[in-house]
Amino acid sequence: MLTKRHALTSIVLAAALALTGCAGDDKDDPISKGNKPDEALALAKKTLDETSGVKLALTSKGLPDGVSGLKDGEGIGVHPAGFDGKFTASRSGLTVPVDVVALDGKVWMDILGAGFSEVDPADYGAPDPAVLMAEEGGVSDLLVETGDLEQGDDVRGGDDNSEVLTEYTGTLEGDQVTRIIPSAEGTFDVTYQINSDGELRQVDITGQFYPDVDSMSYTIKLTDYGKYDESDVKAP
Numbered sequence: 001m002l003t004k005r006h007a008l009t010s011i012v013l014a015a016a017l018a019l020t021g022c023a024g025d026d027k028d029d030p031i032s033k034g035n036k037p038d039e040a041l042a043l044a045k046k047t048l049d050e051t052s053g054v055k056l057a058l059t060s061k062g063l064p065d066g067v068s069g070l071k072d073g074e075g076i077g078v079h080p081a082g083f084d085g086k087f088t089a090s091r092s093g094l095t096v097p098v099d100v101v102a103l104d105g106k107v108w109m110d111i112l113g114a115g116f117s118e119v120d121p122a123d124y125g126a127p128d129p130a131v132l133m134a135e136e137g138g139v140s141d142l143l144v145e146t147g148d149l150e151q152g153d154d155v156r157g158g159d160d161n162s163e164v165l166t167e168y169t170g171t172l173e174g175d176q177v178t179r180i181i182p183s184a185e186g187t188f189d190v191t192y193q194i195n196s197d198g199e200l201r202q203v204d205i206t207g208q209f210y211p212d213v214d215s216m217s218y219t220i221k222l223t224d225y226g227k228y229d230e231s232d233v234k235a236p
Contacts, residue, residue, distance in 0.1 A: 028196060029164070029196055030164045030165075030166045030196055031043065031044075031166050031194050031195065031196055031197075031198055032151055032154065032166045037149045037150065037168055040166065040168065040198075041144060041146065041149070041192065042143070042144055043198040044140075044143050044192070044194045044199065044200040045141070045143040045144055046198070047198040047200070047225070048139070048140045048143075048200055049135045049140050051079070051226050052078060052079060052226055052228065052229035052230070053076060053077060053078035053224075053226070053228030053229050053230075053232060054076075054077055054133075054222045054223065054224055054226075054227075054228065055074070055075075055076060055077075055222070055223045055227070055228070056073075056076070056077045056083075056085070056132065056220060056221070056222055057072075057073070057074040057220070057221045057223075058070070058072055058073045058074065058087075058218060058221075059219050059221075060072060060217065061216060061217040061218075061219070062213070062216030062217055063090065063210075063213065063216055064212075064213060065090075065093065066090075066093050067090065067210055067212055068089070068090055069089070069090055069125070069209065069210050069213075070087060070088075070089055070090075070125075070126060070181065071087075071088045071089060071090050071095065072087070072088050073085060073087035073088065073100075073129075074086060075100070075129070076228045076232050077129075077130075077133040077228075078133065078229055078230050078232060078233050079133060079229075079230070080230060081130040081131065081132075081134045081135075081138070082102060082104075082130050082133065083100065083102040083103075083130045083133065083233065084100075084101050084102075084232065084233045084234075085099075085100055086098065086099050087100055087126075087129075096111060097112065098110065099116070100129055101116065101234075101235065101236050102129045102130035103130060103233055103235050104235075105128070105130075106118055106235070107120070107121050107128050107130075108235070108236050109121075109124075116236035122182065125182055126181075126182070127178070127179055127180065127181070127182055131179055132179075132180070139179070139200075139203065139220065140200075141179075142172060142176060142177075142190070142203070143200065145172065145176055146168075146170035146171065146172060146192075147171045147173075148169075148171045149168060149169075150168065151166065151167075151168055152166070152167030152168060152169050152191070153166075153167050154166050154167075155167060157193065157195075157201060157202075158195065158201070163195045163196065163201070164195065164196050165193040165194065165201055165202075166193070166194055166195075167191055167193055168191070168192045168194065169192075170190055171187055171188065171189060172187070172188045172190050172205065172207075173186075173187060173188070174186050174187070174188070174207075174208075177207065177209070180205070180218065180220075181209040181210070181218070183209060183210050183211065184207065184208065184209045185208055185211075186208045188205050188206060188207030189205070189206045189207065190203065190204065190205050190206075191203070199222070199225050200222055201221065201222055202219065202221050203220045203222075204217060204218075204219050205217065205218050205219075
């Protein structure tokens with residue numbers, strides 16, 4: 001009888017461990033498992049639209065010296081659409097740091113520490129950064145507007161490479177990319193990285209963002225989903 005009990009206990013423990021292992025595997029399943037490319041991107045749009053806020057980081061590659069344009073930036077994007085962060089712009093050969101707050105259709109900039117004042121971002125060749133978080137006409141819409149969509153590789157990423165990210169590639173047209181850089185024109189190559197929870201983690205866009213630059217790239221990284229909300233963005 002004792003032997004039978006030990007055998008039964010071993011079976012139960014083995015089953016429990018197997019179930020635990022399966023649960024861990026399911027969590028690590030890529031978004032591509034069970035989702036077609038357009039379904040995965042639609043889920044990523046829904047996830048981004050429904051989060052209270054994220055941290056955004058933008059970097060550039062290939063912006064020549066002397067060309068006026070956006071070099072990099074980072075900040076908090078929230079819903080309803082709002083933004084609080086910093087950008088670095090290149091103007092007339094100079095690198096200019098700019099603090100930016102965007103809320104309720106208004107944009108304020110603090111250039112070189114002179115204090116915040118309301119501006120029209122179009123005067124600086126920039127979009128309203130709050131539009132990046134807009135549920136209509138924002139970054140999330142690019143996901144469902146992408147043409148020539150194809151699934152790429154599954155890669156590791158995130159903190160300590162703890163996330164499984166699936167890459168998706170495609171193309172965007174200039175009138176879509178103008179949401180990020182208003183002077184964009186032509187056709188752009190785009191690569192998205194989406195994690196197993198349906199969170200868009202990275203966007204890489206390559207093409208002609210400025211008239212004097214044949215091709216360059218911008219990368220947008222999105223982290224800390226749900227960590228921020230509208231209380232984190234206030235008018236100056």
